[in-house]
Amino acid sequence: MCGIIGYIGKKPAFPVLLSGLKRLEYRGYDSFGFSVLNKNEPFLFKKVGKISEFEQNFPNPSGEIGIAHTRWATTGEVTEANSHPHFDCQKNIFLVHNGIIENYQELKDKLIKEGHKFTSETDSEILCHLIEKYFQDNLEEAVRKALREVKGTYGIAVISKKDPQKIVAARFSSPLILGVNKDEFLVASDPAAIITHTRQIINLDDNEIAVLKPDNFFILKEKPLETIEWKIEEAEKGGYAHFMLKEMMEEPEAIENAINGRLIIEEGSVRLGGLDEIQERLRKINKLILIACGTASYAAKVGKYMLEEYVGVPTEADVGSEFRYRKPITDKNTAAIFISQSGETADTLAALREMKKKGILTIGITNVVGSSQARETDAGIYTRSGPEIAVASSKAFLGQLTTLAMLTVYFGRQRDMSLVMGKRIVFELAKLPELAKEILKQNDKIKELAEKYKDFKNFWFIGRKYNFPIALEGALKLKEISYLHAEGCGAGEMKHGPIALIDENFPTIAICPSDSVYEKMVANIEEIKARKGSIIAIATKGNEEIKKIVDDVIYIPKTLEMLTPILSVIPLHFFAYYLALLLDRDIDKPKNLAKSVTTE
Numbered sequence: 001m002c003g004i005i006g007y008i009g010k011k012p013a014f015p016v017l018l019s020g021l022k023r024l025e026y027r028g029y030d031s032f033g034f035s036v037l038n039k040n041e042p043f044l045f046k047k048v049g050k051i052s053e054f055e056q057n058f059p060n061p062s063g064e065i066g067i068a069h070t071r072w073a074t075t076g077e078v079t080e081a082n083s084h085p086h087f088d089c090q091k092n093i094f095l096v097h098n099g100i101i102e103n104y105q106e107l108k109d110k111l112i113k114e115g116h117k118f119t120s121e122t123d124s125e126i127l128c129h130l131i132e133k134y135f136q137d138n139l140e141e142a143v144r145k146a147l148r149e150v151k152g153t154y155g156i157a158v159i160s161k162k163d164p165q166k167i168v169a170a171r172f173s174s175p176l177i178l179g180v181n182k183d184e185f186l187v188a189s190d191p192a193a194i195i196t197h198t199r200q201i202i203n204l205d206d207n208e209i210a211v212l213k214p215d216n217f218f219i220l221k222e223k224p225l226e227t228i229e230w231k232i233e234e235a236e237k238g239g240y241a242h243f244m245l246k247e248m249m250e251e252p253e254a255i256e257n258a259i260n261g262r263l264i265i266e267e268g269s270v271r272l273g274g275l276d277e278i279q280e281r282l283r284k285i286n287k288l289i290l291i292a293c294g295t296a297s298y299a300a301k302v303g304k305y306m307l308e309e310y311v312g313v314p315t316e317a318d319v320g321s322e323f324r325y326r327k328p329i330t331d332k333n334t335a336a337i338f339i340s341q342s343g344e345t346a347d348t349l350a351a352l353r354e355m356k357k358k359g360i361l362t363i364g365i366t367n368v369v370g371s372s373q374a375r376e377t378d379a380g381i382y383t384r385s386g387p388e389i390a391v392a393s394s395k396a397f398l399g400q401l402t403t404l405a406m407l408t409v410y411f412g413r414q415r416d417m418s419l420v421m422g423k424r425i426v427f428e429l430a431k432l433p434e435l436a437k438e439i440l441k442q443n444d445k446i447k448e449l450a451e452k453y454k455d456f457k458n459f460w461f462i463g464r465k466y467n468f469p470i471a472l473e474g475a476l477k478l479k480e481i482s483y484l485h486a487e488g489c490g491a492g493e494m495k496h497g498p499i500a501l502i503d504e505n506f507p508t509i510a511i512c513p514s515d516s517v518y519e520k521m522v523a524n525i526e527e528i529k530a531r532k533g534s535i536i537a538i539a540t541k542g543n544e545e546i547k548k549i550v551d552d553v554i555y556i557p558k559t560l561e562m563l564t565p566i567l568s569v570i571p572l573h574f575f576a577y578y579l580a581l582l583l584d585r586d587i588d589k590p591k592n593l594a595k596s597v598t599t600e
């Protein structure tokens, strides 16, 4: 989610780091920082904002060794203190980190007791203090010992003024590559950062530690050199044709980031630190209102089904643009939950401010740390989906759905949800990232379907219960990026009007996993079939029967009914993308749309 670059060689490090950071800015852009060893003395420069805002005022430290980072906040607000590089008590060790340290609170408490002084709210800073704890005179040795205590994911680059002629880099589940050139070595989280210096790279593997020196480098085992084949323009999208494709490919990761460190499987519960302070107040809540716009509002609708079925609290779901014009019935035991990727959507914020005026407890489910929504709500949960650049939301929606499922367990276990039920949901949630990856393997099949259906001008999307909002999302995504006409509705509503439109020129996408409403979905599919409408089904793997009544099937793996939307939406995003691609649309920036809708 953030970007790392490090340089060691014969050139001044700062310009190399700066140009690399600019190339990484698409991954994280709320703050940035550099640390350069200038005659073995560290020079530190950190700022909040975009690099371009400081272009005229950059220092130009000399020194041939340095590390830099561009941040997209996950733990800790967007402040200079929270930006990287972080440092230890003695300002001997400087470190940049990508990833999430799950056990950071526990480690931090221990380190504080041992006398360490922290200057940021981040999980990353604990790594500096752990390395400091183990540092004698050899940096890689201290890094090795420190990382043994850490649970979570990391890609790190570390320098030290007491062992100055090296950069130590290590990774676990967070990408890190070494760039190898004559008389210089680089480390980066992404080839985009170093491609202008070298195409010779080594991909570090999990648990490997690399030591880069001015004239050589070593890692735990010998690794062959590989060559980057990308063009520079492609690199910024990680090699994908569009940001949207890249972000859809990150959907399993979005689920994983949302659940990372939050599931307590043995207790059938979840840890949502952002709600700790209002925990007692939440026990008394007897009405929930979920408010959002567009795609996020469909997450709200799914959330309503989850919360009503498993928590038993009356729940409304409304769009921000309408909510504040009605007179919602609330009292002191109502909580309003706002869902937004950007945290800056004007209609959602206006509804939030209206609820605050009335003294209603407000909770944010937000992706962007430090956004207006995150700051103005009483408490919140970050979805940690990473930056979403394409205008059409994709992976952020997966983060929102996953977070709502966790919130359901949280509220449920505060009330009468049994340990067994809590365990079941949490256990299935933990499996979702892998199940989502299975769906990505069907890309070619979805591409072929898009090819088959590309000449149709109208599409209908139907689903029931948990997958009714997914029908709405499938239709929205298709219309906004392909400009084709698409509608979505609850499958049972077809015969109350829309079915009048169905004929051989009007295909339907039916989301019909094997769940409690499957039989009803089959009946609705038959009704469409009887009117010559072709049907693409999104069905559960193993359901061979469905093939007899529909034209095409995309399978999703089996999971709990309440979690099916998290999987069933993935093929719909890809279907919209491939149709838009075939129609040569401007996928990342569809006409008439903006990423963050800050007007009402």
Ligand code: F6R
Binding pocket: 293, 294, 295, 296, 297, 339, 340, 341, 342, 343, 344, 345, 348, 391, 392, 393, 394, 476, 477, 480, 595, 596, 597
């Ligand atoms: C659709 C889409 C929009 C947003 C909506 C809310 O693909 O991106 O419908 O979901 O504008 O935006 P956030 O989530 O930033 O509040």
